Amino acid sequence: MKIMKFERIKEVLKNKTVGIAGCGGLGSNCAVALARVGVGKLIIADFDVIEESNLNRQYYFHHQIGEKKVDCLKENIKLINPYIEVEAHDVKLDVKDIYDIYNGCDVLVEAFDKAEMKQIIIETNYEKLPSIPLVLGLGMAGWGNLESIHLRKSDNLYICGDEISEVSEDFPPLAPRVGIVSNMQADVVLELLLKEK
Amino acid sequence: MNITLNNRPESFDQESLSITEILKLKKFSFKLMVIKINGKLVRKPDYESSFVKDGDDLQIIHMISGG
Structure with a gap:
């Protein structure tokens, strides 16, 4: 375990850029954690609007229902830490967007809900952005069984989650486990950013 | 043969x-997978x-969907 004063941590982090692909349960909570510790620039992207059902886990507020997630996440981050630069993209990401939007990032966080999109970002990262570490959230539905949640490293992929629990109608994602996995992702990002070169 | 499977x-x-x-x-019967042999991506x-x-x-x- 490396040790560092928070003043020094802030110094390092303020020059870093982290990309977050998706602003749902994983993305909104991960972005807030990174904003709190002072990552200088966050690049966020999502096409969705906030629904009441999102509030059981996503970092939004009741009065924001119906508004764009990217706009509200930027607003919420600014309320927590106004010194963070937030670049917000209102877009349904595809392969080309992923490259265009995130090619300048120090670390990229996968925060999609759909398995298909998770595969697309891994393949895009492998082919077009191989030097950027990609931190994934895989398997966090339901509650309990916390001992199954782990971190697995595979080349430049960092997998956070239990790698089993798939979301379904009878097995919803909920604040505690989604919060745990999204904050694990944020912690992996910190570890990567604070690694002394 | 002896290999390393998922570390x-x-x-x-x-x-x-x-x-x-x-x-x-x-x-392994999952619908969507990412598979790599010695770090090299292998498509379906x-x-x-x-x-x-x-x-x-x-x-x-x-x-796995969810997030």
């Missing part, structure tokens, strides 16, 4: 196996023709 040692009686055969032997159409041999590092990542 853990794994042994098979055969000297080499295709990805398709390993998925069957391990009873190539599962049949890509072989794993002794000493290889095989990573099989199941894509």
Whole structure:
């Protein structure tokens, strides 16, 4: 375990850029954690609007229902830490967007809900952005069984989650486990950013 | 052969196996996967023709919805 004063941590982090692909349960909570510790620039992207059902886990507020997630996440981050630069993209990401939007990032966080999109970002990262570490959230539905949640490293992929629990109608994602996995992702990002070169 | 499967040692009686055969032997039936042999991405159409041999590092990542 490396040790560092928070003043020094802030110094390092303020020059870093982290990309977050998706602003749902994983993305909104991960972005807030990174904003709190002072990552200088966050690049966020999502096409969705906030629904009441999102509030059981996503970092939004009741009065924001119906508004764009990217706009509200930027607003919420600014309320927590106004010194963070937030670049917000209102877009349904595809392969080309992923490259265009995130090619300048120090670390990229996968925060999609759909398995298909998770595969697309891994393949895009492998082919077009191989030097950027990609931190994934895989398997966090339901509650309990916390001992199954782990971190697995595979080349430049960092997998956070239990790698089993798939979301379904009878097995919803909920604040505690989604919060745990999204904050694990944020912690992996910190570890990567604070690694002394 | 002895290989590393998802960072853990794994042994098979055969000297080499295709990805398709390993998925069957391990009873991995997930719809979407990302598979890498020694860090090299193998796409679905190539599962049949890509072989794993002794000493290889095989990573099989199941894509799971939720987030």
